[in-house]
Amino acid sequence: MAADAQLTDVVVIGGGVTGCAVARDAALRGLSVTLVEQGDLGAGTSGRFHGMLQSGARYVTTDVGYAAQCMRERRTFERIAAQAMDATGGLFVVLGSDPPGFEEVFERGCAEADIPTRRLSSEEVAAREPRVRGVVAAFEVPDAVFRPWSVVVALAEDAHTRGAAIRLHARVTRIDADGERCAVVVQRRDGSVDVLRARTVTIAAGPWAPSLVPTGGATPSMQLAKGSMLVLPERLVGAVVNRCRPPGGFDILVPFGATTIFGTTSLDVDDPTTRSVQPDEERDLRDGARALLGRDALDAYGGLTTYAGVRPLVVSATDTDGAVSRRHLAFEHPGLPVITIVGGSFTTHRAMAEDVVDRVCRRLGVDVACTTAQTPLPRSSGAFAWSRDAFFQPAAGAPWAS
Numbered sequence: 001m002a003a004d005a006q007l008t009d010v011v012v013i014g015g016g017v018t019g020c021a022v023a024r025d026a027a028l029r030g031l032s033v034t035l036v037e038q039g040d041l042g043a044g045t046s047g048r049f050h051g052m053l054q055s056g057a058r059y060v061t062t063d064v065g066y067a068a069q070c071m072r073e074r075r076t077f078e079r080i081a082a083q084a085m086d087a088t089g090g091l092f093v094v095l096g097s098d099p100p101g102f103e104e105v106f107e108r109g110c111a112e113a114d115i116p117t118r119r120l121s122s123e124e125v126a127a128r129e130p131r132v133r134g135v136v137a138a139f140e141v142p143d144a145v146f147r148p149w150s151v152v153v154a155l156a157e158d159a160h161t162r163g164a165a166i167r168l169h170a171r172v173t174r175i176d177a178d179g180e181r182c183a184v185v186v187q188r189r190d191g192s193v194d195v196l197r198a199r200t201v202t203i204a205a206g207p208w209a210p211s212l213v214p215t216g217g218a219t220p221s222m223q224l225a226k227g228s229m230l231v232l233p234e235r236l237v238g239a240v241v242n243r244c245r246p247p248g249g250f251d252i253l254v255p256f257g258a259t260t261i262f263g264t265t266s267l268d269v270d271d272p273t274t275r276s277v278q279p280d281e282e283r284d285l286r287d288g289a290r291a292l293l294g295r296d297a298l299d300a301y302g303g304l305t306t307y308a309g310v311r312p313l314v315v316s317a318t319d320t321d322g323a324v325s326r327r328h329l330a331f332e333h334p335g336l337p338v339i340t341i342v343g344g345s346f347t348t349h350r351a352m353a354e355d356v357v358d359r360v361c362r363r364l365g366v367d368v369a370c371t372t373a374q375t376p377l378p379r380s381s382g383a384f385a386w387s388r389d390a391f392f393q394p395a396a397g398a399p400w401a402s
């Protein structure tokens, strides 16, 4: 698309699932793309989350529109990238100690969001999930589990195959923009500096996004919420097991490879690099896991691994106290060819990218429809994911390859 080979149609900042999906979508539409990531692919929140490909059932009582979007994206992902997920199914379990009345609201919400559910008896749950204790009723839903690394790397590799340049271990230190053009200042690990010239910039930097907004530009209102998780060193459940109660913390067991991940906490932070899990968070996580697995369930393991990630949430005027929306925001900076994409989830990455690239195309006067919902995502080879100081030029044959 770019006539001037030095001028890229879109520079994407951030090599998490969102940035990689944006780069792939833009490359599929024939735009010239450079993706810049300060670390490795998936080194931000996309490498430190809970791993669920969500049916949306978790959100039916707080945001049925978002829940329905999750279900649509879950169906799409299975169609285009089944190799990068485990179709474990999910259960929403009611424990004897849970307050009554939520089941009906939950079932109605799922119907409204077009999420298929099936009621299970406590005996059926006991047969399927013998490690989960005290269940009096349950619903089956189509939750699943991502293979997150495969997803992020596959998106980047496919973007690269389709002509995108991928720069890892290169940090954007400044964006200078006027109404028409951007200059993106990039610092490599050796300290050397390059300036990329672009028609548009997409900031897909997750919880780092506010620090990248060009000077004087408006900023989307964000909340950075750290979530901590506990890794149990056995696959204790076959399906994703959620508590059937209003969404809060400490309520999901995710079978992940040979382990089970329990989470999460939620704690507001200022620093997107926050990684530490406090002793009281770990204690609360252990207590939460015991509520599902029984009082003695964790004793055999001794010390357990914990990890944390930071949610890049968007604060909107319609949020009610304690329930910040999971919807995404594609924020077009007034007067600048810059879009910031934040919020959303790993589950909705494809739809987030479609929204952004539609806007980029409008700005560039390009009329090419999004095809990512139909285009299979090839299996990743992982070939370039771990290269240090890597600069992957567009593949030979791409229209703008030098």
Ligand SMILES: Cc1cc2nc3c(=O)[nH]c(=O)nc-3n(C[C@H](O)[C@H](O)[C@H](O)COP(=O)(O)OP(=O)(O)OC[C@H]3O[C@@H](n4cnc5c(N)ncnc54)[C@H](O)[C@@H]3O)c2cc1C
Pocket (backbone or CB within 6 Å): 013, 014, 015, 016, 017, 018, 019, 036, 037, 038, 039, 040, 041, 042, 043, 044, 045, 046, 047, 048, 049, 050, 051, 052, 053, 054, 170, 171, 172, 173, 204, 205, 206, 207, 208, 209, 212, 225, 226, 227, 228, 263, 264, 308, 309, 310, 311, 312, 342, 343, 344, 345, 346, 347, 348
């Ligand atoms: C505890 C927790 C549990 C979650 N559970 C789920 C779940 O089960 N299912 C689900 O669907 N979602 C879940 N999420 C949400 C999901 O993980 C995030 O929405 C998603 O990973 C965000 O991806 P991203 O690409 O927008 O951000 P990130 O993955 O953070 O990517 C941003 C990238 O930008 C890079 N960057 C930042 N600054 C610069 C710079 N100056 N120059 C170059 N690069 C830069 C960073 O290094 C980073 O790699 C969870 C999140 C958390 C925290």
